[in-house]
Amino acid sequence: MLGLSGRQDLRGFTAYLLLLCLFISFPAPSHQASRLGKRDFKHLSQGEMASLVASPDPIRNIDPHSPNSHLSKILIPRAPDTANNTLVREYIISTLKKLNWDIEEDAFNATTPYGVKRFTNVIATKDPKAPRRVILSAHFDSKYFSSYPQNQFVGATDSAAPCAFMLDLAEALNPLLDKRMARLADEDDDMDGEDEDLVDTTLQLVFFDGEEAFKDWTATDSIYGARNLAQKWSSTYIAPNSKRRLIALGWDTELSTIEHLILLDLLGAPHPLVRSSFMSTAWLYDEMVGAEKRLGDSGAYAYGDDDGRKWSSYFLPRGNADHNFGGVEDDHIPFLKMGVDILHVIANPFPRVWHTLKDDASALDIATMRRWNLILRVFMCEYLGLKPEGSEKSRSNVHRAEYELVSDILYALTPISQPLG
Numbered sequence: 001m002l003g004l005s006g007r008q009d010l011r012g013f014t015a016y017l018l019l020l021c022l023f024i025s026f027p028a029p030s031h032q033a034s035r036l037g038k039r040d041f042k043h044l045s046q047g048e049m050a051s052l053v054a055s056p057d058p059i060r061n062i063d064p065h066s067p068n069s070h071l072s073k074i075l076i077p078r079a080p081d082t083a084n085n086t087l088v089r090e091y092i093i094s095t096l097k098k099l100n101w102d103i104e105e106d107a108f109n110a111t112t113p114y115g116v117k118r119f120t121n122v123i124a125t126k127d128p129k130a131p132r133r134v135i136l137s138a139h140f141d142s143k144y145f146s147s148y149p150q151n152q153f154v155g156a157t158d159s160a161a162p163c164a165f166m167l168d169l170a171e172a173l174n175p176l177l178d179k180r181m182a183r184l185a186d187e188d189d190d191m192d193g194e195d196e197d198l199v200d201t202t203l204q205l206v207f208f209d210g211e212e213a214f215k216d217w218t219a220t221d222s223i224y225g226a227r228n229l230a231q232k233w234s235s236t237y238i239a240p241n242s243k244r245r246l247i248a249l250g251w252d253t254e255l256s257t258i259e260h261l262i263l264l265d266l267l268g269a270p271h272p273l274v275r276s277s278f279m280s281t282a283w284l285y286d287e288m289v290g291a292e293k294r295l296g297d298s299g300a301y302a303y304g305d306d307d308g309r310k311w312s313s314y315f316l317p318r319g320n321a322d323h324n325f326g327g328v329e330d331d332h333i334p335f336l337k338m339g340v341d342i343l344h345v346i347a348n349p350f351p352r353v354w355h356t357l358k359d360d361a362s363a364l365d366i367a368t369m370r371r372w373n374l375i376l377r378v379f380m381c382e383y384l385g386l387k388p389e390g391s392e393k394s395r396s397n398v399h400r401a402e403y404e405l406v407s408d409i410l411y412a413l414t415p416i417s418q419p420l421g
Contacts, residue, residue: 121206134258269351
């Protein structure tokens with residue numbers, strides 16, 4: 001017969017076995033949302049795509065000649081821990097606050113080859129109560145150079161333009177996201193049969209600071225912001241029921257609520273070539289390729305004197321496994337190592353102007369950037385299952401010719417800026 005201390009030891013050992021069984025029975029927290037599997041994309045109709053193409057003007061936010069464009073506000077030297085870096089960060093925050101996004105600033109100090117520097121990531125979430133999120137990200141810092149004139153480097157493709165694309169996307173999808181959030185807040189609204197998985201996923205924009213190496217790219221002199229944020233989220237545990245409909249087991253972390261992290265980099269120059277980097281997101285890559293094709297087939301790439309009929313894809317076809325080659329080191333690496341599924345949208349080969357003073361406004365092509373805006377609008381709208389204007393038409397038996405007529409009218413009404421000379 002066991003004494004008191006023996007019974008305590010037995011109870012402790014039994015509790016340990018139960019916890020061990022629970023640990024074995026459930027997946028690692030970092031894989032929870034990321035391993036949900038392939039989403040069922042419901043493609044937009046011609047009318048719905050035309051609505052996204054038309055509003056907001058897909059050039060207004062990325063026109064480097066306009067002092068009021070998002071791109072112009074970002075297109076300045078903005079190395080970490082500088083006054084310009086702060087200006088750009090504050091502009092990003094103010095732009096998204098005006099759209100009623102929830103903003104978090106992840107500030108921290110880190111040791112660099114030039115001493116301790118201050119870094120601040122910007123995390124913007126449309127619905128912070130949502131249990132899951134898809135992240136669209138880019139770095140907003142520019143590479144540090146110690147002397148003139150190299151210290152005037154503005155990194156137009158690296159990555160001012162991608163940051164402007166993200167702000168454009170927020171503006172384009174914001175009315176649709178607001179509408180969904182209002183319906184979710186209405187307890188009497190049955191969401192009209194919308195997929196619960198779709199409505200439980202919000203869009204999060206992450207602007208990383210400190211992506212660039214100060215001297216030579218190493219494991220410690222690079223991706224400062226991404227390394228800090230991945231570690232922070234992996235150790236930030238979520239209290240049970242703190243997020244809508246999330247079943248918390250007591251070890252769910254912020255990292256475990258990420259479905260996919262989509263990273264943009266080195267975009268904006270003409271004739272980019274993007275490759276599929278990971279088999280786990282090959283299907284997601286294909287969906288982005290599909291969005292590009294459907295937009296092209298609809299005539300959405302018409303711009304200036306180009307009628308949009310002849311266009312070539314920005315994406316390398318996935319003919320075999322060699323085209324899922326593992327990618328280029330970038331801000332996604334620490335998240336990838338922790339089990340998050342990654343879609344890396346980066347031009348490879350890099351633009352010829354990479355890390356030179358020529359990576360300025362002259363390196364950018366407005367027609368190319370306009371296409372990226374349209375691809376991201378359609379792709380992210382379909383990922384989130386949002387319903388743009390034209391949804392009612394898409395549910396009725398309207399003939400294709402009528403859709404094309406609506407599209408042509410909307411295109412004709414879209415303001416067109418002059419292309420770069």
